[in-house]
Amino acid sequence: MKKYYFSHGRTALLNGLKFYNFSDRDSILIPDYLCEVVELTLKSLNLKILKYEMKDDFTINMQSLKSKLKLKNLKAIMVVNYFGFPQNIKVLKKICKKNKILLIEDNSHGYGGKENSKLLGTRGNFGFSSPRKVLQIYSGGVLYHKNIASIKLPKYKRTIKDFIIQLLSKHFSLKTLIKKNLILRKDFSDPTNQNDNIIYNTYIDDFSLSKIRQKNIKIEKLKRFNNYKIWKNYLIKNNFIPIFNNADKNLMLWCLPFYAKNASDAKKWFDWGQRQGITIFSWPDLSIDNISKNTKCFKRWKRLVCLPLDIPNNYLKHICS
């Protein structure tokens, strides 16, 4: 597959869909547990959105997915490798082939991850990743597509905020010191606290592209894998269990998700993280619709806690000891 670099995962998705001539009657089937910006991206192309249910363990409710297959003008199914863990793609490939629909692999969370030597994001008709989530760069989204195309877009311009985040990422002790003492910080227990809903249509900036090309992905994967093990032991000691048990060194793990007892317990974890100078967070930015209707997805959201893996192994050992 060819690789095309953009500023964001959403931009890679947007431009991947432009390879096809969809009409405003066409629909795409996506998981119900997803950040709103993905929906906004699809809507910007006038696609109709249908949703299939995800289970609490982030596997697909196949009954729910199959029940949507007969709907008219269904053109594509999107599947998400949540937190870097691969979905079982075989069964989906079969379904898509049989129903003559496209399979799109959203590997935004796990750039560079592999399963049985196959790069994640390249297992469907097309796919995409978001290296900006796992590497310390200003921008970065990759589209994997078979076709060759010439796409002309302006380059992403870094903001002052990007610059400060990048600078701090090189000075971990300073970063933790600032985080511990921040007064104005994001409240991860507030579902309306969203800040990432812009549909960028830009290329990656030069600095981030050169960083991606130089980066030793294996070392990044190993660091994250080791942190995953440290967190997992810590959780077990405290009577919690990670949602995914099958972490492996070939995957690029974004974070370690688990369920807290309830929303106030989740908030305790976010606050504890802040006192340690690290970011423990909720995911994703759900749509207001989910929140106002108190959907199953919102109920899940309230208990889901994500533990970061982008910290030095020694520091994590220290806070978990």
Ligand SMILES: Cc1ncc(COP(=O)(O)O)c(C=O)c1O
């Ligand atoms: C599952 C999933 N897909 C796609 C995206 C979009 O990636 P990006 O933020 O790089 O545009 C995100 C994150 O926002 C995501 O969590």
